[in-house]
Amino acid sequence: MNVKWLKLYLRLAIGIGFLSAVADRLGFYPKKIAVWGDWNNFLSYTEIINPWLPQSMIPLLGILATALEIAFGICLIIGFKTKLIANLSGILMLLFALSITFSTGFKGAFDYSVFAASAGAFSLAMIKEKFLELDQIIKL
Numbered sequence: 001m002n003v004k005w006l007k008l009y010l011r012l013a014i015g016i017g018f019l020s021a022v023a024d025r026l027g028f029y030p031k032k033i034a035v036w037g038d039w040n041n042f043l044s045y046t047e048i049i050n051p052w053l054p055q056s057m058i059p060l061l062g063i064l065a066t067a068l069e070i071a072f073g074i075c076l077i078i079g080f081k082t083k084l085i086a087n088l089s090g091i092l093m094l095l096f097a098l099s100i101t102f103s104t105g106f107k108g109a110f111d112y113s114v115f116a117a118s119a120g121a122f123s124l125a126m127i128k129e130k131f132l133e134l135d136q137i138i139k140l
Contacts, residue, residue, distance in 0.1 A: 004131035015076030018069040079133025090121035
């Protein structure tokens with residue numbers, strides 16, 4: 001596969017993955033296929049994988065994670081600040097994977113492929129070629 005197409009594939013897969021997870025927790029998917037299905041179930045899971053945080057902090061963490069996933073998802077899809085956003089996405093998913101691992105064991109983190117997604121994001125950050133990216137048009 002050409003590296004340009006691989007970069008596009010990684011951007012779209014990770015970006016759409018973020019937005020799909022947000023859609024799930026906001027109740028946009030039918031209950032039959034949803035992982036969380038609604039905000040309350042998402043917050044319950046957030047509390048399970050972050051047992052070291054006070055319960056009062058869980059809604060804030062859920063909002064922060066959701067906001068970052070929306071922003072990172074959109075930026076990756078359109079190719080805005082791709083290297084930076086890919087690195088930040090890798091860190092976010094690594095934190096998620098470690099939270100799952102240390103709270104419930106490694107199986108969930110590997111079943112949800114969070115370590116693989118994190119590695120994919122870090123790999124995306126290393127691809128220098130620009131392809132169908134807003135970064136090609138806007139030089140910030």
